Amino acid sequence: MQSISALATSGVQKLVPYQGGKPVSELQRELGLTEIVKLASNENPLGPSAKVIAAIQANLADLSLYPDGNAFALKSALSEKYKLNSNQITLGNGSNEILELLARAFLTTDSEVIFSQHAFAVYPIVTQAAGATAKVVPAIDYGHDLSGMLAAITEKTRLIFVANPNNPTGTYLTEQALSMFLAAVPEQVIVVLDEAYFEYVSKDDYPSSIAWLVQYPNLVITRTFSKAYGLAGLRIGYSLSCPAMADILNRVRQPFNNNALALAAAEVALTDVEYLQQTVALNNAGMQQLKEAFTELELPWIESVGNFISVDLKRDASAINTALLHKGVIVRPVANYEMPHHLRISIGTQAQNEFFIRALKAVLADV
Numbered sequence: 085m086q087s088i089s090a091l092a093t094s095g096v097q098k099l100v101p102y103q104g105g106k107p108v109s110e111l112q113r114e115l116g117l118t119e120i121v122k123l124a125s126n127e128n129p130l131g132p133s134a135k136v137i138a139a140i141q142a143n144l145a146d147l148s149l150y151p152d153g154n155a156f157a158l159k160s161a162l163s164e165k166y167k168l169n170s171n172q173i174t175l176g177n178g179s180n181e182i183l184e185l186l187a188r189a190f191l192t193t194d195s196e197v198i199f200s201q202h203a204f205a206v207y208p209i210v211t212q213a214a215g216a217t218a219k220v221v222p223a224i225d226y227g228h229d230l231s232g233m234l235a236a237i238t239e240k241t242r243l244i245f246v247a248n249p250n251n252p253t254g255t256y257l258t259e260q261a262l263s264m265f266l267a268a269v270p271e272q273v274i275v276v277l278d279e280a281y282f283e284y285v286s287k288d289d290y291p292s293s294i295a296w297l298v299q300y301p302n303l304v305i306t307r308t309f310s311k312a313y314g315l316a317g318l319r320i321g322y323s324l325s326c327p328a329m330a331d332i333l334n335r336v337r338q339p340f341n342n343n344a345l346a347l348a349a350a351e352v353a354l355t356d357v358e359y360l361q362q363t364v365a366l367n368n369a370g371m372q373q374l375k376e377a378f379t380e381l382e383l384p385w386i387e388s389v390g391n392f393i394s395v396d397l398k399r400d401a402s403a404i405n406t407a408l409l410h411k412g413v414i415v416r417p418v419a420n421y422e423m424p425h426h427l428r429i430s431i432g433t434q435a436q437n438e439f440f441i442r443a444l445k446a447v448l449a450d451v
């Protein structure tokens with residue numbers, strides 16, 4: 085009998101599954117540790133906002149009902165926040181689902197997709213699953229080489245993924261660099277601007293990308309409630325685009341792709357300004373705390389504007405990662421991003437960062 089895997093499309097056969105951060109419960113099971121700190125998946129160390137928890141509790145009694153498939157309330161809230169029309173918003177089961185909807189709507193086995201070396205791992209996955217060809221453009225100093233990405237465009241290019249800031253490097257692109265890039269991309273090539281971490285960025289030259297939507301119908305901006313809004317476990321993200329693009333994405337999505345609790349939670353999360361401010365303040369302080377420790381340890385890092393930082397251990401990082409796990413610290417190895425000497429650390433609370441720093445110092449003293 086033919087093997088099942090031989091029946092899958094050739095793109096899917098070549099797929100390598102995404103490896104997430106190790107769940108705390110798994111490490112507990114494996115090593116029997118009691119105290120574990122997970123700084124591996126860029127989750128919000130504050131936990132969800134109290135207002136969001138209350139909103140979820142208030143909606144529990146209605147769980148027997150299907151959610152609003154058009155998400156009227158959340159789209160209205162987002163459209164008011166961003167001064168856009170509701171028909172420019174598409175909701176996804178995490179912004180990752182939007183990336184997949186884009187691939188499903190626009191890619192065939194003939195298509196090419198451009199993204200940068202060291203860019204977010206979901207771009208190659210959705211490209212490969214669609215059977216399309218990835219054109220990976222070498223990074224410059226870990227950041228996107230936009231000129232190189234422009235030069236990689238051919239008649240077959242359908243999508244370009246641009247992460248701003250990028251995960252796992254934390255690098256960002258300026259307003260000027262991106263506006264020149266958008267002006268040079270042919271109109272039949274779709275630019276996906278992934279802004280999963282934009283709430284954390286405080287740089288003056290970071291773009292206000294929404295203003296570009298009027299000019300560029302080929303632009304899709306993706307954002308998420310998983311990071312700064314602390315709702316990674318609920319799975320909800322969105323895209324902003326021209327109405328025609330949103331219409332296409334809405335055709336391929338499942339009718340109830342966002343669950344009722346996620347919709348209710350996200351709507352309330354948008355109003356909790358204080359939580360967002362606390363999140364950003366905690367992140368800034370934690371970023372500083374980690375950089376000071378890396379300076380002391382003479383470890384270089386990649387300057388990051390996100391809620392994580394990739395540190396260069398100046399040797400293969402996998403043994404150090406294993407040793408950290410044995411001390412109850414889960415961080416993210418990034419060898420699969422062609423960064424075998426780095427580990428990516430999500431910024432935690434002051435105490436979590438301290439726990440990590442102590443473990444790292446102990447591990448490095450041992451090697």
Ligand SMILES: *Cc1c(COP(=O)(O)O)cnc(C)c1O
Binds near residue numbers: 181251311
């Ligand atoms: C975390 C992340 C996302 C968002 O993932 P969700 O599916 O919304 O949880 C998107 N892009 C990048 C670069 C990320 O790091």
